Each structure stands twice: as C-alpha cells, then as structure tokens.
Amino acid sequence: MSKSEYSTEDFVLDPEFRKWVLTNDPEAKRYWEEFLVSNKNKIEEIEKARKILIHLPKEDNELSxxxxxxxxxxxxxxxxxxxxxxxxxxxxxxxxxxxxxxxxxxxxxxxxxxxxxxxxxxxxxxxxxxxxxxxxxxxxxxxxEKVLSYETFQVPAGTKANYLLPDGTEVILNSESKITFASNFEGDTREISLVGEGFFEVAEDTLKPFIVKTSHVSTRALGTAFNIKAYPEEPISISLIRGSVLVTNSEVENYSEKLVPGEEVFASLDNSTWTKGQFNLNEALAWMNKTLIFKKTPFLEAKKSLEQWYGVEITLENNFPENLFITGKFQDESLENILEGMSYSARFTYSIEEKQVKLKFKP
Known part of the structure; x- marks a missing residue:
C-alpha cells in the first residue's frame, strides 16, 4: 500500500515513521518532511499517530x-x-x-x-x-487527551507582564500577547504556543526540549534566552541572546536554521522569504525597558504599535501622506507626549478621550 493511503494505525506501525518521531533520525526526518509537503491531506492522521507514539509507554513499545x-x-x-x-x-x-x-x-x-x-x-x-x-x-x-488540561496566560493591550512557567522558565510578555501550554508540561517536550511578543529565559533540561510554536514556525531550545515577535498579520522575528536555538518552518520546504548569540531570523509578511543576520540587542529588547523605537517606520505600522503599547484605538481624519515615516525614541513617555512630538513633522492635531484617540491631518 502506498503511504499516501495510510491510516493513523499504519503510520503508528511504520518503522521509518517511528524513527522520525521517536529518534528524529535525519534520513527519516528528510523523507517525512518531503512526504508532508506532497500529502497535506494526511496531516491529521500523522498528528494523531505522533501523539500516540509519544504517549506510548516505553516498556510496551517493542515486542520480544x-x-x-x-x-x-x-x-x-x-x-x-x-x-x-x-x-x-x-x-x-x-x-x-x-x-x-x-x-x-x-x-x-x-x-x-x-x-x-x-x-x-x-x-x-x-x-x-x-x-x-x-x-x-x-x-x-x-x-x-480528555484529562489533559491547558493553561493560558494573556496580557491585554497597554500592559506587559512577567510569568514563571512550571519548569522554572521565565517569560516576559509584551502588550496583546498570549501563551498556551499543557499544565505541568505533560509529555516528552515543553511546548508553548505564542501569539504576540515574548522574551524567554529557558530553564535547562536536556531530557525535555523547550519548543515555542508561532503559527507554522517552531523554535527549539534546551537552555537559552531569546526574543520572539509574532503578532498576527505581522512578520515574525526570532532573536537569540544566549545559548542556541533551532528554527524550523513547516511551510518552507527544508527550512532549518540554527542561531548563535547575536543572530536573528526575520520572515517576510507572506512567510515566503526568511533572512538571517545580526541584530541590535538594545533595539530588540527595548520594549522590556519601556522604550518605543521608530526608525523610518511606515506611519500605519507606527500607529498599530501605539495602539498595542497604550491599549487605545486610533482613528484618522483626512488623508495622510503615503510616504509618511516615523523616526524617534521614546522611553517611558506618555501617549500625549509622543503624539505631541510626532504632530509637528506629521502635520496633524490630536485628541485623547479615555481609550479613543483621533488624529486629524492638515490638508
């Protein structure tokens, strides 16, 4: 039978599939990743088979x-x-x-x-x-699966928060960010789902890898510190501060990138292009120091950052210049002070009523 016709049971029993899931054998890994690309309709069966193998008691896996x-x-x-x-x-x-x-x-x-x-x-x-x-x-x-419970920690717009995971890993979440994970990290890995931006100071455990999933991207570490930015409808960036991580992407064929301290990977908005390079530590972690940095940032992108940072909704009146970019560094400043500074070069007036902000551009 062709593997493309496999059921969940067939995947569980396939020796090469078991090597891929249980030992991450390089040759098996290469084969099954290619298989996933050309057989996307089998992802559900493969996911279920993987769960079965991971939860299978080790002493019962093999027969004499x-x-x-x-x-x-x-x-x-x-x-x-x-x-x-x-x-x-x-x-x-x-x-x-x-x-x-x-x-x-x-x-x-x-x-x-x-x-x-x-x-x-x-x-x-x-x-x-x-x-x-x-x-x-x-x-x-x-x-x-019925009794497995998940915990969620969410930070609302306009705030930032620290969180200590069950394994001792420290997480700092930026505004409008959320993490979800299995209670007490049941299973063979410590897997976290992240939406938004977070800094992770990972507690070392060589027997239980730490994995952060953001959409189709997985960042795997043992003991390290790194920052991930992955807001919805925004490019993803992963910056490594200490240790090492392995970044993979299920939607980019054969993509696998190992980072060393000072390196980051950055995705295009459509997730089709990934680039690797150096990053500025102060800029990458500025949000943790209550510092907002704009470097020739498109106006709409700056507007969205201000909404997340201060938990407000900004509406625009009159058209703004298409080539309007914002540059500035604001440390622990009020929204009013930032808008005041931006209003001169961007040519707008503003009003703030609780969580509603209006910008009116001059003709």
Missing amino acids: CEEINFEWDSLDAKIDQLESQKKQTKVVSLDSWSAIQHHKERERARRKRGFIRTSFATAGIVALFFAGLWIQTNNQVVQE
Whole structure:
C-alpha cells in the first residue's frame, strides 16, 4: 500500500515513521518532511499517530522475538480456524517460519490466506498482530487527551507582564500577547504556543526540549534566552541572546536554521522569504525597558504599535501622506507626549478621550 493511503494505525506501525518521531533520525526526518509537503491531506492522521507514539509507554513499545512468534502463531491459528469452518477440513497450525514457507509453496491454492497475510503485513498488521497493544494505547491516549488540561496566560493591550512557567522558565510578555501550554508540561517536550511578543529565559533540561510554536514556525531550545515577535498579520522575528536555538518552518520546504548569540531570523509578511543576520540587542529588547523605537517606520505600522503599547484605538481624519515615516525614541513617555512630538513633522492635531484617540491631518 502506498503511504499516501495510510491510516493513523499504519503510520503508528511504520518503522521509518517511528524513527522520525521517536529518534528524529535525519534520513527519516528528510523523507517525512518531503512526504508532508506532497500529502497535506494526511496531516491529521500523522498528528494523531505522533501523539500516540509519544504517549506510548516505553516498556510496551517493542515486542520480544518470542512475543512476535506467538502473535504470528496465533494469527495462523485464527486463519486456519476460519478456513476449517468454511471448507469443513482440518488444518494444522504452523509455526511462523513454516507458515511463511507453506504460504509461498501453495500461493495459488491458498490465495485468500495470502491476501489476508499480505494485507496485515502492509496495510495494518495491527488489526491482529498488534490488536491488544493498539487498543490499549489508543484508549490510553484518548483518556489522556480528555484529562489533559491547558493553561493560558494573556496580557491585554497597554500592559506587559512577567510569568514563571512550571519548569522554572521565565517569560516576559509584551502588550496583546498570549501563551498556551499543557499544565505541568505533560509529555516528552515543553511546548508553548505564542501569539504576540515574548522574551524567554529557558530553564535547562536536556531530557525535555523547550519548543515555542508561532503559527507554522517552531523554535527549539534546551537552555537559552531569546526574543520572539509574532503578532498576527505581522512578520515574525526570532532573536537569540544566549545559548542556541533551532528554527524550523513547516511551510518552507527544508527550512532549518540554527542561531548563535547575536543572530536573528526575520520572515517576510507572506512567510515566503526568511533572512538571517545580526541584530541590535538594545533595539530588540527595548520594549522590556519601556522604550518605543521608530526608525523610518511606515506611519500605519507606527500607529498599530501605539495602539498595542497604550491599549487605545486610533482613528484618522483626512488623508495622510503615503510616504509618511516615523523616526524617534521614546522611553517611558506618555501617549500625549509622543503624539505631541510626532504632530509637528506629521502635520496633524490630536485628541485623547479615555481609550479613543483621533488624529486629524492638515490638508
């Protein structure tokens, strides 16, 4: 059977798939990443199979040779019993090696048995061979998923906040940012979902990698410090301060970038182009020091930053120049002071009523 026709059970039993999920084997990784690109309709089955393998008790993952032979013998006995009932003839159960040889010699006479054996071997031997293991594992995963709880920490517009994760990792979240994670980091990884901007001071744990997911991008670290900016409908940037991280992108084929301190990767808005380079530490972490920096920033982008920073809604009256860019550095300043400074060069008047701000551009 083609892997493109695999069900969840087939993925669970595929040796190369297991190598990819459980050991991150480079060759298996390359194959399955290419498979995902050309078989996007299989992502749900692959995701479920991955969860099953990760939650599968390690001591039950492998069967001994004796157990495998026993299962084959049981399979032969069941097939013989079925044929005996249909043909009213007595069939002697064979051991595993003899059954295979006997099958080869009498393939035409026993085509139906060959079909059953081949079907189990290629399309889901789990039906009998791993029946007990599959049922046990599937029930276990379903139960775990039902009881698995998630925690969410969200920072509203106009504020910033510190948060200590269960493993001791320190997180600082910028305005309008949110993290979600499994309570107590159940599983083999410490996985965080981030929307917005956050600085992570990761607690080291070599046995449990720390992964931050932002849309299609994953940032993997063991013990390090880095900043991620990933607001909706904005380019993503990842800046490494200390340690090392590996950045991957499920939507960019074969994309994998390892960063060293002082390096960052930056995505285009449509996520099609990723560039790597150096960054200015003071500028990257300015938001943590209550500093807002604009460097030839397009006006609409600056407007959005002000809305996030101060938790306000800014409406515009009259048209503003298309080539209007904002430059300035504002440390712990009030919104009124910033607008006052911008109004002269941008030629607008402003009014502030609680959370509503109006900018009126001069003709």
